[in-house]
Amino acid sequence: MNRTTTYFLTACLLLTACTHKKKEATAEADPVPKVENDGKRITFTDTAMVSFFQTEPAGDSALSGELHAPARIAATVLTSQEGAQNVVLFDNPDLESSYTQLMQHMINIRHIQDINIKQRKIELDRAQDLFNHGAATGKDLLDAQAALSMEQTNLANERAAIIEHEARLKAGGFEPVALRTATPGTAYVICDIPETQISNVKEGNVCSMVLPSFPEMHINGKIENVADVIDNTTRMVKLRIRISNPGQQLKAGMFATVTFPVKPDPERSSSNMISINKSALITSQGRSYVFVKTAPSTFERKEVSTGLQIGDRVNIYKGLERSEQVVVNGVMQLKGLSFGY
Incomplete structure (x- = not known):
């Protein structure tokens, strides 16, 4: 074997050895976390990545305080100058229209029930009596029956319209009966x-x-x-x-x-009531979860039951223990790993 060949083989061996060591080093420093137990446990091999997830201990206090919310005066009730039904003024023209039409349909229903239908029933009874004594034809009887049927149809239509306007008022936050009877x-x-x-x-x-x-x-x-x-x-x-x-x-x-x-719900408040920052809470398919740091490089997903929220704090009455280290920063990244998205 000549000297040139010897040098070439030696170089190849050294290159192969270096490549092998690089692969081993890459495998040892593989930053991909290990997800186990159907996404409930996440373990990181890279300690630098673990430092990204900040935690804080779960508190042991139930919350109370004040809830503030924007609002508007949506309706005022005034006395009618005609001495009839009260006047209700709305800030929403659509609701005002629905209420006005609702009142008109109620007037129509009373008129149909108390006057029209009663009159048509009297006319039908008279036509039936005359028909029985041969003083009226079958057509007279059918006409009287049709007139009563028409009024009953009108009554059904008016009731259907009332349901429609009541639904609109309720969607706007109003109870029609309360409006009609308000002082x-x-x-x-x-x-x-x-x-x-x-x-x-x-x-x-x-x-x-x-x-x-x-x-x-x-x-x-x-x-x-x-x-x-x-x-x-x-x-x-x-x-x-x-x-x-x-x-x-x-x-x-x-x-x-x-x-x-x-104030806290007395049915849920207990000595085990604790609170967490709302940033720690995630939801999936209608359920609430948090991530707890259980080891230097391990996080576990826990399902919790939530209660009162005041400001940035949320009461937890089931699923956590006092002083558990709950993740408050990096929660969405853990959620993606845990649920696979």
Whole structure:
């Protein structure tokens, strides 16, 4: 073997050895985390990546405080100059139109029931009696029956229209019966709150509000209704609050800020109640989860049951223990690894 060949073989061996060492080093420093137990456990091999996920211990205090929400005066009730049904003024022309048409349909129903149908029944009884005594033809009897049937159809149509207008009013946060029976000098405030806060307010709860138009006035009210529908786009639910407006200073369309005192739910409060930062909470398919650091490089996903939220804190009444290290930064990255997206 000549000297040139010897040098070439030696170089190849050295190159192969270096390449092998580089592959081993790459394998040892592989930054891809290990996901186990159907995504519930995530382990990192790169310690530099672990430092990105900040944690804080779960607290052991139940929350209480105040919930603030924007609102507006949506309707005011005035005395009718004609002495009949009260006048209701809305800030929304569509709702005002629905209420006006609703009242007209109710008048129509009373007229159809008390006058038209009663008269048609009398006429049908007379036609039947005359027909039985040979003083009326079969056509006379059929005409009387058709007239009664027509009025009954009109009644059904009026009732269907009432259902339509009642649905529109309810979607706007109003109860038609409450509007019709409201005392003059009453005003209604509509307030939108997030779906996540719906458990913190109940019908009958008191609240206070301040209006930019009258900043010196502090008005007390009562939650009269929590809407049955949540807006599919904004995920907000409407509250209707009744307040007194005897001097009619408050006008439909005025803005307000409503404050609700919020306390922990006694049915959920216990010695195990703890709280976490809301940034730690994630949801998937209607369930709530957090990630807990259980070892220097390991994070575990835990399902939790949430309660009251005040500001940036959320009560947890099931699924966590005190002082567990809950991830508050990097949560979305862990969620992607855990659920595979």
